[in-house]
Amino acid sequence: MHNNAFAKLGLNFAYLAFEITNDTLPAAVQSIRTLDMRGSNISMPNKQKILPLLDKLDPVAKMVGAVNTVVNDNGVLTGYTTDGTGFMKALADENLDIRGEKMTIAGAGGAGTAIEIQAAYDGVKEMSIFNIHDQTWENAERNVKIINEQTDCKAQLFDLADQDAFKREIADSAIYCDSTGVGMKPLEGKSLVNDPSFFHKDMIVFDTVYAPRTTKLMEVAQEAGVEHVFNGLGMMLEQGAEAFKLWTGKEMPVDYIRDLLFDQDDQK
Known part of the structure; x- marks a missing residue:
């Protein structure tokens, strides 16, 4: 989803998946800073465990008590929830x-x-x-x-x-x-x-x-x-689009991604 959207908009980004456990999470979060990644998604079982490792939390993420998206602004990591x-x-x-x-x-x-x-x-x-x-x-x-x-x-x-x-x-x-x-x-x-x-x-x-x-x-x-x-x-697609915007400042071409990756007859 993200890589196709990057390509469609001509953005120089790449989205990669890594298997991270609770034990390896601290080092993985530090690698976001070390490697100057723009950000990351976080899946279970790390959505709560990552909270103390971040510098800031979006108000809704703080209320929810979980993060699924991280944005790196010059080494300052802010957590969001887009679900x-x-x-x-x-x-x-x-x-x-x-x-x-x-x-x-x-x-x-x-x-x-x-x-x-x-x-x-x-x-x-x-x-x-x-x-x-x-x-x-x-x-x-x-x-x-x-x-x-x-x-x-x-x-x-x-x-x-x-x-x-x-x-x-x-x-x-x-x-x-x-x-x-x-x-x-x-x-x-x-x-x-x-x-x-x-x-x-x-x-x-x-x-x-x-x-x-x-x-x-x-x-x-x-x-x-x-x-x-x-x-x-639709929720999965739109939560991804929200993360995409947080990282890039641009709107994900949602209709294009929906047509490209998902069967229109199965939307509902």
Whole structure:
């Protein structure tokens, strides 16, 4: 994606992938300075571990508590998170605006946290977060606290085991987003929502999973006649475009990249 965009715009950049563990992360971050790299993307399991190794954090990255993009300005490393921005831009690409609306979202891991904080920061009025009692429950509690204290959005946390509340909150929402890994391998063919009656046709259903292109959640939503049903491909593309702009100061040719790399018939 990035290399094709660099070539299209005639930019003298190259995007390379390296396998970095928690143990090798400090040396890898120092190499950004040493080799005068313009920046880097950060994937799991390093999105939180990198925080103390950076010089600055973007305000949203600080709220999220995770970084997926680093920009190097003459040795000063600033961390950003573009996942939430990618989510909001993917909706905007479809001429959909959830500002002032209610959102229900499942999951409070890395992607979920970024989406929740960014959506609240951008103007979502109300948010119901559903999570299981695993290692991310405390993070979900933290997200609710941050949203309620630092944005104008009103957030609530629910146990995903409470299916009555899950159905009620989705029915009252303009958008339902699944930010968990349910639906992708090894949970392919599974969905947190299996009953089409959870959905109403005028809402948006957004699955952050993009492999497979059509998830079980999307099938359930389509069975319910939901008008706007999306996988995570647009979010993945737009979060990359946001990082591209941070590094280069230029807009990624998103339509060109979409046509070049992805089958148009599989966008939704």
